[in-house]
Amino acid sequence: MTVSGAVTEPATGTASGTPADPAARRLPLVLRNRRFGAVWAAQVLTQAAGRMFQVGTVWWLVGYAADADRGLASGAFLAVSTLPAVALAPLVAALIARRPHRTVLGASAALAGLVALGTAGWTYAGTPPMAVAYGAALLLAGCQAVFDPCLTTSVPELVKDADIETATGFELSTQSLAGLAGGLLGPLVVDTAGPAGVVAGCAGAYLLAASLIGATRFPAPAAPAAHAPAADSPAPDAPAPAGDAPGRARPLRRILSELPFIRRVLLCFAAANVFTTAVFVVMPLYTRTVLNADGSTVAALEAALGAGTLVGSFTGGRLPGAPTAVGAGCLVLMAAALGLPGLAAGHAAALGAMAVAGWCVGVIGVRFVALFQRLVPAGDRPGFFAVMQALLGATFPVSSLVFGLLGDHLPARTLCLVQAIGVLPVAAALWWTGRREPDGPEAAAAPQEDPAPAAQPIGDVR
Incomplete structure (x- = not known):
């Protein structure tokens, strides 16, 4: 999301552009x-x-x-x-x-x-x-x-x-x-x-x-807003003094205990990750054993997945409905996309499936990261998002090993169907989570404008 109003160079800024220059303001x-x-x-x-x-x-x-x-x-x-x-x-x-x-x-x-x-x-x-x-x-x-x-x-x-x-x-x-x-x-x-x-x-x-x-x-x-800059502020790249730490963050267990809705949503995403991130193991196997193709096909599948994610990131904020309803619908659509190559083998089916799955990942990322930004108190956000990434990332090694082992004993087309079947119960659980609190945090957190592209709660592997 582009910040409205005049945006200028930082106070500690560079020599590039002048804040008063309208042309400079229009530049990215x-x-x-x-x-x-x-x-x-x-x-x-x-x-x-x-x-x-x-x-x-x-x-x-x-x-x-x-x-x-x-x-x-x-x-x-x-x-x-x-x-x-x-x-x-x-x-x-x-x-x-x-x-x-x-x-x-x-x-x-x-x-x-x-x-x-x-x-x-x-x-x-x-x-x-x-x-x-x-x-x-x-x-x-x-x-x-x-x-x-x-x-x-x-x-x-x-x-x-x-x-x-x-x-x-x-x-x-x-x-x-x-x-x-x-x-x-x-x-x-x-x-x-x-x-x-x-x-x-x-x-x-x-x-x-x-x-x-x-x-x-x-x-x-920068010095804290409530205090004037100190005269002996550290030089660039100088480490902060030991006692000059930011405000103490609360333990994550206490944060999540006060936010049961977010806790249930995170558990849903962790479960979904076990099946969705397996695509990075399944697709190369599918290319090799089903399509009998070379690296250009793997590259095309990766490109379709990435392009779909980008489109989903920029369009997710425009979809109507509460985040859990949108997320559950996207998970159902993703399950259909992941299962399609297992039912109809072919290059076109695989490319279309990856594009749709990527779009779902982008939409879910935008809607739920924006929701978490609104529901988690500002002082708790750094610890919350760090642990969120660690929790969701922890499922990827499990997914890789499990589907890697299965790939040596089951056909790649069967693995596609296993992925699809595994995502469906998670979609139902996410939908039910929203139904339990119809007047809860989601209603208060309805977006007022399109959120910026955000990190994906599911399927984000770097």
Whole structure:
């Protein structure tokens, strides 16, 4: 959602554009604010590289490296790729709180670039064992698990308060854009240049992102609004004093105990994730064993999923109805889309199914993140959203391993039907959750205008 009214450069702003210049106001935020634009470009590069590595390696395992156990191999790889975001959440939160954000962003991108560069050199010298691919996935995912939340935390430092919502919209919609680009390139590069080409491309993207961060000078953190700026405020990139911490956040258990409606919704999404995120294992297997196609088909399916998510993100706010009713309807539609390739095998059915499933993910993301923003108290939001992502992300390793194992014993078309059947009870549970509180939080939280593209509560894997 575009912030109405005149938007200007931050008080600590860059030399780009003048607040009084009407032409400057009409420019997108990433062009008006060069500092934020550079960090946003670094985000695009790191997320696209991570997605390209994931999708490319999964296709390499399914299409070239693995044989009888290709389902388990690809499922275990995706599980490894998502574990750091869940397992390291407390350590990442502490690191971001104690260290300068520019240092954390630059170091994580540079380390990812060095890991990818070393893996590329090993791969060019000879075919490495699969353990190298798994180890690289673990390290790269760990770096991304640090980079992404640190960037989100850094937004208020980089833009003025009036631009925060616009900046957040750029940041969150980038996840879909970068995922689309990376998912499209990964299988194509594997078919043309092998796994070494994928890892080399990732190394270049990570190192370029680190260079952009290194060339960007972050401003000093703004003083709290209730107090005048201190004369001895820390210099740019200086860590905050130990006692200068933000207000204490309440324990998440207490937050959720006061919000039973949100607790039930989160449980519904966690259950849905077990079946919806399995698409990243099922679709490569389906391409290989049912369509007998190459990496270009995997790339097309990834592109259809990403494009559908983008469209859903921008149109979800226009759908009438309460969030639980819209969400339940989208889950039913998603179940039909996921099951379609199992009933009618073919390229067109698979492409259409991915586009519709992506649209449902985008709609659900917009409606429910906006609902949570309105219902969760402002002081509780940082902890709530961090734990929400960890809770929903924790289901992805389980989904990857379970459907990977099933993929070695069941046909891919059957797996599509298993996904569809698994989503339907969750849709019913979400609908019933809304029916239990028809005059509750949803009525008070009805959107007044289209929300900005938001992170997806289900199906968001980076």
